[in-house]
Amino acid sequence: MKIIIKIVAIVIIFPLIADTVVVKKGDCLWKLCKKHLGNPFLWPKIAEYNKLKNPHLIFPGQIIEFPGKEEVVKGRVIEDGDVINVSGFVSSTEKKKIVQGDKIKTNEKIKTSIGSRLEFLIPTGDLIQIMPNTIVQFQGREMQTQRLEIGLTKGKILAMKPAKKIRIITKDGFIDIEEGEVLVDTDTLTRVSVFKGKGYVEGHGKKVLLSANQGTVITDKGPIEPILLPHSPKILFPQQNVITGNMRPYLKWEDVEVDMYFVEVSKEPSFVDISFEFYSAKPEVVSSGLPEDVYYIRVSGIDKNGLQGRSSEITMFAIERRIGLKYEISPISPAFQTRIYKEDSQTYISSNSFIYFTPIDEDNSIAVVKYRIDDGLYVSYKEPITLKEGKRTLRYKVIDMLGEEGKEEKLAFIVDGKPPFGELKVSYPISNGYLVKPATFTITGNDDVSGLCRVQVSINGKISEYSKKAEFDLSDEGTYEIIWRLEDNVGNISDENILSFILDKEGPDVSLTSQPKMAVYNRNYFLPEENKIILSANDAISGVSKILYGIDDRELSIYNEPFCIKEEGLHVIRYKAIDKAENESPLMQFSLWIEPLMYEKYK
Structure with a gap:
């Protein structure tokens, strides 16, 4: 094994036979190394091998030796x-x-x-x-x-x-x-x-x-x-390093003495994947086209020689897209009122409503809002929306300032265009505008769409509100004006209903007088043959309708003017009054004598 290792080492280190190259016009070590060694970056080694004082200055006719490729890369x-x-x-x-x-x-x-x-x-x-x-x-x-x-x-x-x-x-x-x-x-x-x-x-x-x-x-x-090198500028940012609004963030850093600035924005602190880069002559830049995300920024200065200084400290910031919308409603005129009502996952509004879209955030990036009603085409939202009666679907979407389209959102409404209806019942009948007994008043109503919300009642200017149903008693005598109306859950209001009447529980006060004045003896009343009997009545609430009277056995008849009784003897006058509410006074009886002598004696 040791012998094999030694042989390999000798093969690697032993130089190959050098190639001799004559320099031609336009040659340089960079080009020659690329041509003969396949790697232009070996030129420093070839300069060292040939002991060149200035490797950048070689001349036509000069001899350059190139050792074998393996020798150049040995070690x-x-x-x-x-x-x-x-x-x-x-x-x-x-x-x-x-x-x-x-x-x-x-x-x-x-x-x-x-x-x-x-x-x-x-x-x-x-x-x-x-x-x-x-x-x-x-x-x-x-x-x-x-x-x-x-x-x-x-x-x-x-x-x-x-x-x-x-x-x-x-x-x-x-x-x-x-x-x-x-x-x-x-x-x-x-x-x-x-x-x-x-x-x-x-x-x-x-x-x-x-x-x-x-x-x-x-x-x-x-x-x-x-x-x-230029100083590293300090990054200046909006508060909390969050940029919102039109998503064209205004990036700023402190001014240093440089010819220009090089700005880099990336989603990673390594800055390998660059989202935005820009050369700026000013210590600020508006970075267009950055979608919602978290970013890192660094800025370096470049001097007049083109030398780039060390980058600033890497600063993280976020861009929030902020395209949220909310809807609101208001009456189409001051004559109406309207509101949103929700029940059993249904949303009700009045047909007298304007629907407004407003951004959730004051600082937002919304450029255009588009909407469509039911199966209609999308149109740009420019003015408040109104919906016709019935079940309606309002779809909308936002296009931001970068042209990106948000997802479609949907609002479902049941639009109520009719006011509620109802009736007023009185426990005792009112006749010709008069009520002669204390009574209970009951007002009920109904609404076929959003449902009845409340009953509003005004009694002689005093307003009361009742939920769903109104019931009240009136017992005091006097003149009454009851104004009532119904309101459904989305603000539709019925027309005003007015009931005017007089509550009069008692009949008139009636009295009898005479001319001349009657003489009185032993609780008997005397008048001469020439006399005038006068009946009068009073009713402070509804007023007197008529007075009835009868003499002796005669039937009652309407009293129109004073009358005279000439026949001597005892007479009985029966009388009563009826007011406009048809309340009757008790039937009164008055006995008197037509006796001239007695009258004269006791007058």
């Missing part, structure tokens, strides 16, 4: 990276589409498309985040230096390294970072931002040291002197 630690987050479409030389949980192998080339990102973790703790529209090659770790090497063809990567070393190789140079966090962007030029740790940036024969919060740009003359 590599073969390890895989784990894809822990992926968003959008990401491919590699190993797989057409990378998904979470896949392995990233040594020398595997990864390509992200526009809007896609990938994050993979190396077993030693290195975390690499590949930004959109980026091509990288994972070259593994050198066995001797334990340095992780990544080739960056184009785009941007963020490397977070809690320990050991990491080297990022671009066409302009390479960046060595130790125990740090670095952002490398290869747009037209290679820009390097060191957020944590320290490291060296080398290119075109020049090398600079970067400390934490410093950055540089690799130009054709090499990296520029270190520049202090």
